[in-house]
Amino acid sequence: MNSGKLNKLQTFLIATDKHRTWFVLFTIFILPSMYILVYLTDGTKNVYAHLTYIIIVFAGATLGFFGGLITGLAAGIMLGPFMPLDVANQIPQTFLNWSFRMLMFTFLGGLIGYITDTLRKSARIVLDLMCHNSETGLPNVNLLNNPDALSYDERNQMLITLLINNFDKIIDLMGLEVYYSLLRRIYEILRDGLPETALIVQCNNNKFWMATPLERPEEDIKKITAILKEGITIENVEYYIEFSLGYTFALNQKQSYRPGAFEKSDHAARYAQKNNLQYMLYRDDIKRGIFEAKLLADFTRALAGDELFLAYQPKVHLKTDKYDYLEALIRWNHPERGLLMPNDFIPLIEETQLIHELTEWVLRRVIEKIRELRKENYDVTISLNISVKNILDKNVVRRLAEIIDNNRDVVNNIEFEIMETILMETIDDTLETIEMYRNLGVAFAIDDFGKGYSSLSYLHRLPVECVKIDRGFTRNLTHDEASQKILQMVIGLCHALNYRVVIEGVEDETTAAIAKNLESDYAQGFYFARPIECGKILDWLKNKNRETSA
Ligand code: C2E
Ligand code: CA
Ligand code: CA
Numbered sequence: 001m002n003s004g005k006l007n008k009l010q011t012f013l014i015a016t017d018k019h020r021t022w023f024v025l026f027t028i029f030i031l032p033s034m035y036i037l038v039y040l041t042d043g044t045k046n047v048y049a050h051l052t053y054i055i056i057v058f059a060g061a062t063l064g065f066f067g068g069l070i071t072g073l074a075a076g077i078m079l080g081p082f083m084p085l086d087v088a089n090q091i092p093q094t095f096l097n098w099s100f101r102m103l104m105f106t107f108l109g110g111l112i113g114y115i116t117d118t119l120r121k122s123a124r125i126v127l128d129l130m131c132h133n134s135e136t137g138l139p140n141v142n143l144l145n146n147p148d149a150l151s152y153d154e155r156n157q158m159l160i161t162l163l164i165n166n167f168d169k170i171i172d173l174m175g176l177e178v179y180y181s182l183l184r185r186i187y188e189i190l191r192d193g194l195p196e197t198a199l200i201v202q203c204n205n206n207k208f209w210m211a212t213p214l215e216r217p218e219e220d221i222k223k224i225t226a227i228l229k230e231g232i233t234i235e236n237v238e239y240y241i242e243f244s245l246g247y248t249f250a251l252n253q254k255q256s257y258r259p260g261a262f263e264k265s266d267h268a269a270r271y272a273q274k275n276n277l278q279y280m281l282y283r284d285d286i287k288r289g290i291f292e293a294k295l296l297a298d299f300t301r302a303l304a305g306d307e308l309f310l311a312y313q314p315k316v317h318l319k320t321d322k323y324d325y326l327e328a329l330i331r332w333n334h335p336e337r338g339l340l341m342p343n344d345f346i347p348l349i350e351e352t353q354l355i356h357e358l359t360e361w362v363l364r365r366v367i368e369k370i371r372e373l374r375k376e377n378y379d380v381t382i383s384l385n386i387s388v389k390n391i392l393d394k395n396v397v398r399r400l401a402e403i404i405d406n407n408r409d410v411v412n413n414i415e416f417e418i419m420e421t422i423l424m425e426t427i428d429d430t431l432e433t434i435e436m437y438r439n440l441g442v443a444f445a446i447d448d449f450g451k452g453y454s455s456l457s458y459l460h461r462l463p464v465e466c467v468k469i470d471r472g473f474t475r476n477l478t479h480d481e482a483s484q485k486i487l488q489m490v491i492g493l494c495h496a497l498n499y500r501v502v503i504e505g506v507e508d509e510t511t512a513a514i515a516k517n518l519e520s521d522y523a524q525g526f527y528f529a530r531p532i533e534c535g536k537i538l539d540w541l542k543n544k545n546r547e548t549s550a
Contacts (some may be wrong), residue, residue, distance in 0.1 A: 009123055010145070016062055016120070023062040027071055030055055035078045043087040044097075049079055056105055060112025064120075072109025076102025136180045138187050138202040141209070157250045158217045159262055160210040160224070161269035162190075166242040167206040174237075181234045186241070193227050194220065207269075209262050214249055221247055221279050231476065238480065240472055244272035245279035276347045292348055298334065299349060303357050307333050310365050311531035312382070314540070315502055315524040318516045323544050325522060327417070328366050328384045329531045330358065355387050356396045363403055363414075369534065370410040378541050383415035383445055383466075388422045391430045404440050411441035415466065418444060421452035423462075434463045445502070449490075456490070460497050467494050471505020471525070478510045488518050495519070 016023075034052055041048045052075045060068025080098035085091045131142045164186075171179045183202060190200050190210065198212035212220060225245065231238035246268025250261055264282040272280035285291040302308050309331050314323040332340040349355050366382045373380050390396050404411055416437065423430065423446060434444055445466035450473040459467075469487065476483040487503075494501045503515045506525030515523045532540050 009127055013120060013123055013127065020063070023059070024067070027055065027059045027063070027067075031071070031074055031078060034075070035083070038079060038083060039087060043084045043091075044079060044093055045085050049083075049101075052079060052105065053108065056109045057112050060109045061116050063113065064117045065110060065113035068109030068111070068113025068116075069106060070109070072105035072107070073102065075109075076105040079105075133202050135176075136183050136187075136202060138184060139200065141201055141203055143199070143201050144209075156214040157211045158214045158220065158247055159250055159265045160212065160221070160245060160247045161203075161262060161265040162186075162208040162210065162224075162228075163244045163246075163269045163273050164206040164241050165244060165273055170239065170241075174239075178234055182232060182239055182241070185232050185234060186228070189227055189232070190224065193223055203262075209265070211250075214251070217247070217249065221245060225278050238476065244269050244277065246270065246272055246282060247279065248282035274347070276343050295345060295348060296352060296354065299332075299345065299354055302332055302334070303354070303361060307335065308361065309333065310362065310369075310534045312369070312534060312537045313524060313531040314529045314537075314544075315522040316528045318520060318523055321548055323529075323541060324378075324380050326380055326382045326537070327524065327531075328362055328369075328382055330362060330385075331531075331533075350387055350389060355389050356393060356399075359384075359386055359390045359396075360399060360403065363400060365534070366414065367403070367407050367410055369537075370413045373538060373541070374410075376538060376542075378538075379413070380541075381413045381415055381443075383417050385447065386416040386418055388418060388426050388430060391418075391433045392426065397433050397436075401437065401440060404437070404442060408441070412443075414441075415443040415445050417447040417468065418464075419447045419451075420449045420470075424452070424458070431463060438463065438465075445500075448504075456493060459493060462499075464499065466500040466502060468502040468504050468524075469520075474503055474505040474511060474515075474525070475507070477514045478508070484514060484518065491518050491520055 034055060037051070038044065038046075038049050056068065056072050056075055059071035063071070076098070080093070080102050083093065083098070085093045085097070131139060133140045167179065170182065183205075186208070187200060187202065190208065191198075194200065194210065194212050195215070198210055200208060200210045203209050228241060228243055231240055233239075246265045248264040248268060264287075267287050268280040268282035271286045272278065280286070283291065285294070310328045311331050312326040312328055315325040315327065316323055317325065330342050330346070332345060334340050346355075349358060362384050366384050370380065370382055390400065404414065418434075438444060443465040444463060445468050446462055446464045447468050448470040449467050451470040467490075469490070473483065473487065477487065491501050500522070501520045502522040502524055503518075503520045504524050506512050506515055506523045506527045508527055511525075512523060512527050529540070
């Protein structure tokens with residue numbers, strides 16, 4: 001059914017509900033008027049009494065079964081014993097005459113009312129079906145066309161689009177039924193998290209739209225992000241959804257809930273999805289791609305200037321409590337936008353040749369840092385993130401190899417981190433290059449292990465020295481024994497294969513203790529240390545050293 005027909009259906013239902021009082025008052029007023037008309041036109045012997053049928057049909061159609069029945073009965077009584085056949089001569093009607101008419105009026109009123117009630121009931125069922133998704137039973141976009149379903153102040157709204165990015169993976173893995181249950185759970189979670197008057201609809205299989213009163217937009221977005229990041233349990237299995245949120249504000253717009261209004265939040269959500277961001281506020285420039293073009297131009301300038309810097313996040317050796325292993329993480333101090341984190345720009349940079357220059361820039365800084373720390377008697381290994389795009393480009397591979405070759409004294413302290421999912425997708429084309437670098441003395445770590453479809457069967461074939469367990473895995477450890485067991489097995493397997501193990505994303509003491517218990521070699525995470533600015537890392541190491549030797 002198209003929205004026009006749906007609208008008519010709603011108008012039909014809503015109009016009669018809304019104006020019921022008026023219809024009752026009108027009927028109460030018109031019935032005596034009818035009595036007076038018939039009386040003044042000389043009684044029932046003339047044809048005017050038949051006009052009453054119009055009133056009875058009207059009452060039945062607007063007031064339903066009982067309304068029609070009562071109106072028919074009242075009209076029958078009025079035009080019955082109280083109405084002469086001939087007024088001028090005061091001749092009364094026969095009993096048969098008026099009682100039969102009364103019966104006919106009552107029957108007609110009841111019948112029309114009954115038919116209307118049945119029609120309205122069916123229309124409500126159709127409307128209800130139309131406004132809910134047939135698979136999940138959740139409210140759908142048709143609800144937006146139903147102004148009566150919306151009880152909120154519709155003028156100042158925050159409109160939000162939620163995209164579920166890994167929906168196809170979940171469906172492949174668990175099937176549609178489980179996925180639908182997951183959508184229902186997401187709906188409930190959003191319902192609980194947002195203000196009561198918020199409107200939430202399932203737009204399609206991987207998209208929700210929300211309209212919520214514009215009170216504390218930033219907080220609301222952060223709250224939704226936080227609750228969606230938590231695992232969702234369906235039939236004792238915990239799922240993690242990957243999602244992107246886009247949002248925009250609709251101010252003083254009477255019809256902010258119309259589907260067209262969500263175009264902007266959709267744009268912002270797609271932008272967030274493309275750029276690996278958790279959420280994004282709509283801006284005109286992202287729609288036109290100006291934002292990206294400008295950022296790329298700015299990045300070229302940043303590479304040449306001093307806007308980029310590295311932060312080093314220490315990893316702790318769990319047996320000795322020593323911090324002899326760091327990860328270099330890029331930061332961008334943008335003159336207009338402020339401090340940008342990698343997720344704000346790396347995905348965009350990775351689509352261009354600039355990613356090669358970035359990796360080269362990071363590698364040079366890392367080499368300098370290793371030397372600088374060595375001078376201070378800290379022999380640390382520093383890992384840096386390398387994009388698979390770098391390894392697939394022959395010129396870049398050669399350039400990086402030259403840099404490494406020219407710095408042989410530190411080569412054994414360098415490690416490249418490469419993301420598991422991407423590595424596995426390209427292993428045939430990258431293996432040779434990785435082996436070449438390893439022969440030069442550089443180590444490799446597989447990053448975010450466990451984020452994709454980790455298969456233990458290929459673990460022994462990985463061309464790496466180190467496996468970094470993804471932080472998505474780590475956050476389950478404290479409350480999920482099954483995860484601990486799996487991790488224990490993975491760590492055992494890694495050790496049997498001579499890989500070093502780093503557990504990422506350790507945020508609390510309990511998780512740290514579990515990581516130690518499971519005999520992970522290293523742990524990395526906010527509990528031990530946040531990424532530390534390049535200028536401060538030496539002092540940090542010195543401090544730590546003092547603490548451990550004290
Ligand atoms: P990653 O390689 O997985 O890096 C770890 C990220 O997790 C860092 O975010 C770090 O700040 C964060 N992290 C560390 N401990 C914890 C913790 O306990 N809890 C939580 N929630 N997070 C923690 P950051 O610096 O924003 O980096 C994000 C990603 O950007 C990195 O993920 C990496 O894939 C990429 N990246 C960073 N620097 C570079 C770079 O120089 N080159 C390339 N190609 N990618 C980079
Ligand atoms: Ca990394
Ligand atoms: Ca990682």
